[in-house]
Every structure is written in structure tokens, then in C-alpha cells.
Amino acid sequence: MSRFHLSPQWIIAIVSATAVAAAVAIPLALPDRPDAIVTGVPDHPVRPDILDQVRISSPHGLDGIVAMLDGERLPLHPDGDALRPEAGLLDEGVHVLAVSPPPGMFGDSEPTRIVLRVDATPPELDVEPPEPVKPGSAGEIRGSAPGAALVSAAGEWTRPAPDGSFVLPVRAGTNTVTVVAHDEAGNATSEEVPIALRHPGMRAVHLSASAWASPELREPVLELVREGRIDTVQLDIKDESGQIGYASQVPLAQEIGANTGLYDARETLDLLHEEGVRVVGRLVAFRDPVLGRASWEEGYYDRVVQTTDGRAWSGGYGDYSFTNFADPDVRAYNIALAEEAAELGFDDILYDYIRRPDGDLSAMVFPGLVSTPEEAIASFLAESRTVVRRHGAFQGASVFGIAATRPEQIAQDIPAMAEHVDYVAPMVYPSHWGPGEYGVEDPESQPYDITVRSLADFRDLARENGHTEVIPWLQAFSLTVEYGPDEIRAQIEAAEDLGIDSFLLWNAACRYDPRALPRT
Known part of the structure; x- marks a missing residue:
């Protein structure tokens, strides 16, 4: 391959030289006879407007020169010391230009024929x-x-x-x-x-806004950073209660009282960046009881997911818990928060609850929905990514473990979502799988097996439409089985065996055992 660096102006010049300026003077005469000269005709295919560039002249004057195109006489008009054919665009294909020079003392010369190969494709x-x-x-x-x-x-x-x-x-x-x-x-x-940017990867732990505000919970995480056990902190922007951890300047956030001011965003980001770690902002999107209640009480009913009889849907999550992902105001509110966070300096915006409520779809109403729920969720991510990228941040989406095999249950179509995020973050917690899922008899007691099999599914789905990364949420908490360093490391190793060297650890209490995290 030949490769040179060239400015756009030079590229235009090269093409022009190839198509036009490379034309040579073609003498149309035998020795001792009058001649005509045609310029502007290259020896390769030409564009339909080629005759606009053709000029015909003769050292013996212009009188008597005749030009024929495909047997039809071409009108010629003076153009300085040459003649210019009068013609429009030529049809694609082969044409013959015949030029007869002025008559000489020995009679008329034979016309010279030039083949024009017109290419308009x-x-x-x-x-x-x-x-x-x-x-x-x-x-x-x-x-x-x-x-x-x-x-x-x-x-x-x-x-x-x-x-x-x-x-x-x-x-x-x-x-x-x-x-x-x-x-x-x-x-x-x-x-x-x-040109897509590749996410640099992460070894991260989750921190809520209140945990960051607590020295008892914050300092152990900073110690994990200083010991080289993690390189990223995930800090909540807006959590599942609908509360925002810092004093957002988004007008709607202020109107509905969503701000808590638990931490100063710029000060916190500066501190963490000085420690050499990236900061992922978790933004819970559509589970938002603060926005839901305020909207319902103010008469903005379309902002809330409803039942078929017109009541606010709860489904066990609490009153007004799920806002309507199809509503323009709800979408704009979350994107405004994402943009603000990216502008403040969060390195990633990681959406959570980027889905419909789980449950019977026929019992739910989403005012304004004109597509499938899956398509609406994907389009929201597409809209958000443009804004987030404008400020240099990456965008991710946390997804349910069942989304790989049962996407319609929560409106999370992984290939469709993957087109509009830099990574998907599946929550493949072993305790959340039922017996026999992925052929694993007791998933919670077999953290390696269930993690490696479920993540393989997500990896393949995320790559269907591009190069989207998979960065899993892993379980760092205990339910019916005690989860210590061995169980956490088993999940990390399962991901690594699939070529996934990134992860986020989830513990709602925000306490992490350093023994589960080897130094890098």
C-alpha cells in the first residue's frame, strides 16, 4: 500500500490532475499539412461534462475547423485563441469526437477521431x-x-x-x-x-452517595485504591430512591426536591482523580419515586407508568416508583442529569434501571409509546450517548441477568442496546439465578460456573452489532450462602477466563473485603 499525508486541497488537486489537467495536446495532422490541437481530453474515463473542458485550436487559424460528436456537428464558439464546443452533459458510454483541421493546400485532411469513455457512476x-x-x-x-x-x-x-x-x-x-x-x-x-473509543476497563466497587459521605465507608475504599486493588470507584449520581447525591443544577431536579447535597461533585471528582482512579457515575433512570410522585401530584400523569384502569403502577416497588421511559420529559430529565455529570467530570455514565418494570406487560400502560418497549429503551440510549460523548465520557447500561435469554420480560434487548453504549454491565449475581439455569444445579453455591456461562452469553450478544464491551456486576454480598473472598474471586476468575478483565463489585452496604481483590 502507498500512503502519504495530504491536505484536502491537495486531494482535490490530485483528482483534478488525474481527470482533467493530465490532458495532453493531440496534434491532428500529417507532416506538411495544416493541423488542429485538442486539449482537455485525458486518456482515461471522463465525466459527462467533459466537453466543457475541451478546447480546439490551430497554429494556422480557427477558420474552417469542424467538430463532430457521434456524427452530429458540434457548434464551436471563440474562447480566446481557441474554440469551445457547445454541448451539454454526455450520456454514460462511448462517444466519438471527430475534429477536421482547416483545409490545406493539398485538400482536406482526414478528421481525427477521439474516443470518449464517459463514466457517470x-x-x-x-x-x-x-x-x-x-x-x-x-x-x-x-x-x-x-x-x-x-x-x-x-x-x-x-x-x-x-x-x-x-x-x-x-x-x-x-x-x-x-x-x-x-x-x-x-x-x-x-x-x-x-471512530469508537475502546473503554479502558475497570476494577471497581460501588459506593452510594451516603457511603461516600461517611468516612467509615469512604476511607476503606480509598485504601483499596492506594493499595492498587481497584482502579475505579462507582459513585451514585441518582439512586433508586430518586435522590441525587449532590446539588444538581438541572431545573427539574430542583423543582421536585431531588437534591440531597450529600457530597460536593467537583470536590469529590478532583479528589478521586488526584488519587489516580476513574469515577463511574451510576444514574438510576426510570425507577424514580421522587419524580414519579411529584409528577403525579402536579397532574403530569403521562410521566408515570400506569395500570390499565389509570392508576399509578406500583408492582411491589412502591407508589409512583416507575417513571415512563416513553415520556419526553422523563427522558429529557435523565439525559440532562447525565450531561451535567459528564460535564462535571464523571468518566462514565452508567445507567441502571434502564428498563420497564418486570411483570405482566399487558397490565401496564406507557402513555406515548409508539414502538416496542425494547425499541424505546434503545432509542433513549442512542439519544443520551450523543450528549454524553460530547463531554468526553463513556456510556454504559446495567442489565438484568435474564436479559440475555428473556429480554422481553424487562425490555432489555442486548444487541439493540449494545449499539448505543460503550459497555453493557450484566448483573450476573449467582444468588439471583434459579436452580438449573444455564445447566448449573445450584448457582449460588457455584459462583464460577454460573458466572462463566452467563457472561459468555452476554459477550456474544454484545458483539452482534459491533465491539461493545461487557463489564459485569459481580456479587460481593451474602444471601443464603456466605460470600467471602473465595466466592468473589471465583467470579472474577470466571470473567477473566472469558477474556473479560473488568468488573464492578456490588454490595449495598458498601463494605469490601480487600482479600478478594489482589493487587495489580
């Missing part, structure tokens, strides 16, 4: 989805452009191989490039290609 262009790149790293674009003379993107260009394949470099920090395939005639086909 742009070249094909097929660009492979680029491999995600780590922040600050260069990447490359691969594809195929049969019939193209060169392919360009972001100031770089190359000539395709004989089979049409090409490779172009992409400079670090590039978010989107326009790839253009140019053929010899000057036709072009372009495609805008987004």
Missing part, C-alpha cells in the same frame, strides 16, 4: 466498522473500493490494491472521518465513519 465503497481505539491512540480504517483510483480520509490518501481493498490511518483524537473513494473520471462516493 461513482465507485463502490464498503467501509468495515473500525476497531475501537483507546483514548489518545491512533486507529485505522479498512474497506474496499472497487473501481476507485484513490481513497481519502481526514487528510490521508491511498491507492486501493488491485482487489479494491485499502487501509487508511486515523489520527488519535479523531471522532468521525469522512471516507471518500474517487475514480479516474472524478466521480466520488463518500461515507461518514464514526
Whole structure:
């Protein structure tokens, strides 16, 4: 492959030179006879407007020159010291231009015929989805452009191989490039290609806003950081109670009294970043009793999931617990919080409860829903990602373990969601699986087996539509089986055996045993 760095202006010049300026003067005479000169005709396929560039002249004057196109006489008009044909666009295909020079003393010369191969069809262009790149790293674009003379993107260009394949470099920090395939005639086909960033990975633990505000819970986590046992802290932005951990400036958050002010966001982020760790902001989306109750009491009923008889749906989660993911106000509120957090400096926005309530779908009403719940959830993530990425943050989505095999039960279609997030975070807690799931007799007592089998499913689904990462939530709490360092490490090892070296540990009490986390 030949590769050079070129500015867009130079690319235009190259194509112009290939298609036009490479034209040569063609003498139309035998020795000792008058001649005519035609310029503007290259020796390769040309565009339909080629005659606009043709000029005909003669050292013996212009009188008597005759031009014929496909047997029809072309009107010629003076243009300086040459003649310009009067013609419109030529049809695609082969045309013959015949030019007769002025008559000489020995009679008329034989006209010289020039074959014009008119090509109005742009070249094909097929660009492979680029491999995600780590922040600050260069990447490359691969594809195929049969019939193209060169392919360009972001100031770089190359000539395709004989089979049409090409490779172009992409400079670090590039978010989107326009790839253009140019053929010899000057036709072009372009495609805008987004350059995805690869998530750097994480070894993280969950902290609620109140836990961060408590030195008793905060300091042990900071010690895990200083000992090199974790490299990321997950800190709640808005939790399942609908409360926001810091003093949000989003107007609706202030109106409904969602702010708690448990921590100062900028001060906290500065402290954690100074410790050398990334900060993931957990944003519970649609389980929001604060927004739900305030909306219902103010008459904004469409913001709340309802029963078929028009009451606010509870389903065991409490009154007004689930807001309506199809409602524009609800969507805008959560995206505004995500944007604010990304702008403040959270490295990731990790949505939770990004789903419909579990239960009988026929018993629920989602005002304004015009698609399936699964499609509405995916479209919300697409809308949010544009905003989050604008501020340099990654976006993730926490999903139920059953979403891999029963997506319709909670409206979490993993391939559809994966298109709009940098990673999915499945909650594959062993205690949450029933006996026999994935062929595991007692999942809670077999943490390695259930984790490795369920994560393999999620890994495959997340890659169906791209290169989305899987970063699992792992169990660091006890239910019917005591979970100590061995059980936690078994889950981490299961993920690693699948090539997944990232994880988030969940313990609602926000207490973590350092023995479960080896130093890196």
C-alpha cells in the first residue's frame, strides 16, 4: 500500500490532475499539412461534462475547423485563441469526437477521431466498522473500493490494491472521518465513519452517595485504591430512591426536591482523580419515586407508568416508583442529569434501571409509546450517548441477568442496546439465578460456573452489532450462602477466563473485603 499525508486541497488537486489537467495536446495532422490541437481530453474515463473542458485550436487559424460528436456537428464558439464546443452533459458510454483541421493546400485532411469513455457512476465503497481505539491512540480504517483510483480520509490518501481493498490511518483524537473513494473520471462516493473509543476497563466497587459521605465507608475504599486493588470507584449520581447525591443544577431536579447535597461533585471528582482512579457515575433512570410522585401530584400523569384502569403502577416497588421511559420529559430529565455529570467530570455514565418494570406487560400502560418497549429503551440510549460523548465520557447500561435469554420480560434487548453504549454491565449475581439455569444445579453455591456461562452469553450478544464491551456486576454480598473472598474471586476468575478483565463489585452496604481483590 502507498500512503502519504495530504491536505484536502491537495486531494482535490490530485483528482483534478488525474481527470482533467493530465490532458495532453493531440496534434491532428500529417507532416506538411495544416493541423488542429485538442486539449482537455485525458486518456482515461471522463465525466459527462467533459466537453466543457475541451478546447480546439490551430497554429494556422480557427477558420474552417469542424467538430463532430457521434456524427452530429458540434457548434464551436471563440474562447480566446481557441474554440469551445457547445454541448451539454454526455450520456454514460462511448462517444466519438471527430475534429477536421482547416483545409490545406493539398485538400482536406482526414478528421481525427477521439474516443470518449464517459463514466457517470461513482465507485463502490464498503467501509468495515473500525476497531475501537483507546483514548489518545491512533486507529485505522479498512474497506474496499472497487473501481476507485484513490481513497481519502481526514487528510490521508491511498491507492486501493488491485482487489479494491485499502487501509487508511486515523489520527488519535479523531471522532468521525469522512471516507471518500474517487475514480479516474472524478466521480466520488463518500461515507461518514464514526471512530469508537475502546473503554479502558475497570476494577471497581460501588459506593452510594451516603457511603461516600461517611468516612467509615469512604476511607476503606480509598485504601483499596492506594493499595492498587481497584482502579475505579462507582459513585451514585441518582439512586433508586430518586435522590441525587449532590446539588444538581438541572431545573427539574430542583423543582421536585431531588437534591440531597450529600457530597460536593467537583470536590469529590478532583479528589478521586488526584488519587489516580476513574469515577463511574451510576444514574438510576426510570425507577424514580421522587419524580414519579411529584409528577403525579402536579397532574403530569403521562410521566408515570400506569395500570390499565389509570392508576399509578406500583408492582411491589412502591407508589409512583416507575417513571415512563416513553415520556419526553422523563427522558429529557435523565439525559440532562447525565450531561451535567459528564460535564462535571464523571468518566462514565452508567445507567441502571434502564428498563420497564418486570411483570405482566399487558397490565401496564406507557402513555406515548409508539414502538416496542425494547425499541424505546434503545432509542433513549442512542439519544443520551450523543450528549454524553460530547463531554468526553463513556456510556454504559446495567442489565438484568435474564436479559440475555428473556429480554422481553424487562425490555432489555442486548444487541439493540449494545449499539448505543460503550459497555453493557450484566448483573450476573449467582444468588439471583434459579436452580438449573444455564445447566448449573445450584448457582449460588457455584459462583464460577454460573458466572462463566452467563457472561459468555452476554459477550456474544454484545458483539452482534459491533465491539461493545461487557463489564459485569459481580456479587460481593451474602444471601443464603456466605460470600467471602473465595466466592468473589471465583467470579472474577470466571470473567477473566472469558477474556473479560473488568468488573464492578456490588454490595449495598458498601463494605469490601480487600482479600478478594489482589493487587495489580
